[in-house]
Amino acid sequence: MKKHLFFFLILLSIIKIQAQDQSNPNILFIAIDDLKPTLGIYGDSFAITPNIDAIAKNGTTFLNNHTQQAICGPSRASLLTGKRPDYTKVWDLKTKMRDVNPTILTIPQYFKQRGYETIGVGKIYDPRCVDNHRDKPSWSIPSIKENELEYPKGYNKPALGFYQNKENLNTINGIKNSALAKNIQKNKIYKYITDRFKPPYEMADVPDGAYVDGAIANKSIQLLDTMNTSKPFFLAVGFKRPHLPFVAPKKYWQLYDESKIQLAAYQKKSKNPVDVSYHKAGEMQKYKTPEIIYKLNNDGLLALDKELQKKLMHGYYAATSYIDAQIGKIIAKLKQKDLDKNTIIVIWGDHGYHLGDHSLWNKHSNFEQATRSPLIIYDPRINTGYKINSPTEFVDLFPTLSDIANIGIPKNLDGVSLKAQIKGEVNTSKTYAVSQYPRKNKMGYSFRTKEYRYTVWINKKKSTVPIFKEDIHAEELYDYKNDPLETENKIDNEEYKQIKITHQMLAKGYFKDQVAASKTSGEKIKNLDKVKNNNTYKRAQVISEFIINTMSLTNTKRQFLLETLSEKYANNTAQTKGKNLPKSTRRAIYKATFIATRNKLSKIFSKIEIAQINKLEKRKMSELNNN
Incomplete structure (x- = not known):
């Protein structure tokens, strides 16, 4: 009898250990640079993204998800801390997150504290906004940088970090030799070259691993092969495309017929425009070849000829399909190692992207194409597909992952857990998502509800101080049900008066809440x-x-x-x-x-x-x- 009891207790302990393993699932955390919802699962019938679509099919796709600020550094600092930019104080690409918030808590750091092995490869944080270790407190082992990656036999790392096409390599080497002949300082040669030649796209007949993102995928697969699975892991994989330049192996370009690419239907400012909302696509203008000439139209917006627009869009889609294929390889390895049954997969793009709408390119705005960002969460314990139409935002990711991983939600986060949405219990979480963008001495705060966007531009103030009527520079209101292309700012339209008032009240409440939070956060004095x-x-x-x-x-x-x-x-x-x-x-x-x-x-x-x-x-x- 005692012998049977002994074996029974052993069996119970094994079951208990297995249950504990299941209660703390692994996390595969995939970041994709500059990816807008150009994915099949988001309804883009032109996009060829079978691997991401397959993950989303049995996961939760957040259709109305928005970034906190449509630019890499601030977006990632906010997402990875669950705090808004006015708290992180990262509004640009030069402020280092822990210089202004030395004790701030990040997602991987918190998971590490809760017993996870945290590993990062590629671009997770924007490297300009963290320390040289890509935020040392976040990782169990040093984050793996791009210069540590390996490339296939016969290939060097991409020239300037991007290029493998032989013609481009010859041009780059020629300019480099010219710089050396002129005794240009070594640390200035990169700028000397890119001031003269930096193509915005490239197609090369090379293996996937010849470009950075293929090398990132290969390193991630290698990590999964050697992973110590005695404790749960948090593996963060940061892909760098489809950020400019749009580079991808030839086979991904060949997936698309360029003649069938549809250009943005509305390529000018909205009626009743707020000029501060627009920009000159300065990022795009940094990518140069002798045949590309950038010019501005009468509204001061970038005017590109149709053929160049099509080529750029072709490159963006090719680069997106290239990343999709790399994700497919990582998922295949996850399954091969029998890790898929206990690994939550998170896929996100750090913000949206303009591809010619409003004559805008890149991001850097509060318009829909810049703020709307893909977010997909697959939990194998649920394994059921849901699509969420209500507004969500990236600050929700920290509490959500903590909740579904059963490690407790940290206090003082700005988002809410989306666990109920992932379980299919509800299809709503909040009334609005908030994005913001600085322009000169103004900050634009954009409130995206289910059908509308209200943006208010504030003079010389942030949300952490009281906002008064006289601080308002301008307002915008867009109706996505009747005007999805944002052709008219309805803020002065009498038919939208009540909608305007409702959204103004939402903004007023938000600003009040932020001031209150600012006064009580951390160790700040209250009075x-x-x-x-x-x-x-x-x-x-x-x-x-x-x-x-x-x-x-x-x-x-x-x-x-x-x-x-x-x-x-x-x-x-x-x-x-x-x-x-x-x-x-x-x-x-x-x-x-x-x-x-x-x-x-x-x-x-x-x-x-x-x-x-x-x-x-x-x-x-x-x-x-x-x-």
Whole structure:
């Protein structure tokens, strides 16, 4: 009897271990650079994407999903932290995420903390917005960069990172030799070449692995072959196409008949336009060959001839099919290793893409083609296909993955879990998705509901401070049910008055919520009056009075400086006092506060004034420390 009981207990423990393994599934996290919903599963009948479509068939496809900001660095920083750009403070391609938010939590970092092996290969974060390790805290082992990839025998890594066509290689080598003959500095040769020659597309009769994305796929397959599956893994694979230049092996170009490509139907500004919403496609204009001439039309928008438009679109679709094939290879290896039954697959493009609509190319806008982004989640435990029409956004991905992986949802995320949608229980999650885009000294906030888009452009402010009527530069309203091409801004149309008011109220509530969240997030002080007796406030008073008297500041600038320095010192104290932090962490906190303070001061002080403030603050601080 005891013997039978012993074996029974062993059996129960085995079942328990298996159940635990199932409760913490693996994650295959696939990022695709600049991919818009040019996929069969999204209704694009021209696209040839059988592998992604097959995954989506039994997964959840979010049809009305939107990026937080339609540009690589800010989009990825937001998606990977579950926080909006006004929190991450990454609005451009040069701000490093942890310089301004040293303690921010990322998706792979959180999974690593919960016992996952986290591995990254290719472009997950935008490398310009993280450290040289592609965000070291995120990975169990160092992230695998593009310069560490291997290429097939007989092929070097692509020239300039992109090209394998022999004619292009000859041209590039010729320009390089010219640069060497002119004694151009080594670190400036790349720019010398690309200023003269950088084709926006390429077709070469080469194997898939000759280009970067094929090499990324091959490395991912190698990782799956050698993966230690004793604990769950989080494998992030970042593909670089269909980002410009649109390069792909010849066989993927041959999938499409260029004569059947349909150009964007509406290639001008909307009626009743808001000029700040548009751009000159500066990114496209950086891709040059002798025969391509870029020119602007009367509206200041890029005007490309029809043949070039078709070639670019052909290249975009070919590059998309190329990536689809690489994903197919990775999924085949997943199945071969019998890992598919316990691996959640996530496929996302970091934002949408303009292909000539409104005479726009690339991204960099708040229009539908730039913000609408593919998001597909396949959970093998559900294995049923659903399509979600309600608005979702990339900040929802962090809480969703944490929820379905059963590791608990971190506090202070800006999104919501979509687990109920993935299980097919509901087909709605929220009223609107929010995207934003900076243009000059304005920030456009775009609210996408099920059928409409309301965009409000704010002067010199972000959502983390109160927004008033006088701060509004312009507004836009688009009706996607009756006007999917955004041909008319309906904001002044009397028939849309109630819809306009409704969306204005949504925006008002959002801005109010963001201000409240800003006041309570992290260790920020909630009310200046509450710290007036603290040493930090007294120190701010002494230092600000010294600066004020030296610089003869106005009353407005005096009060603003006092409040800003008080917040700076309070933040530093709250995050460091009584905590046994390493010097490197303290330096990172002080640096982040310094940058945040400088940005805040720039609202009313000039660069020269800020430099003088920093100099005087440092001098007075030294005096106080020595006394």
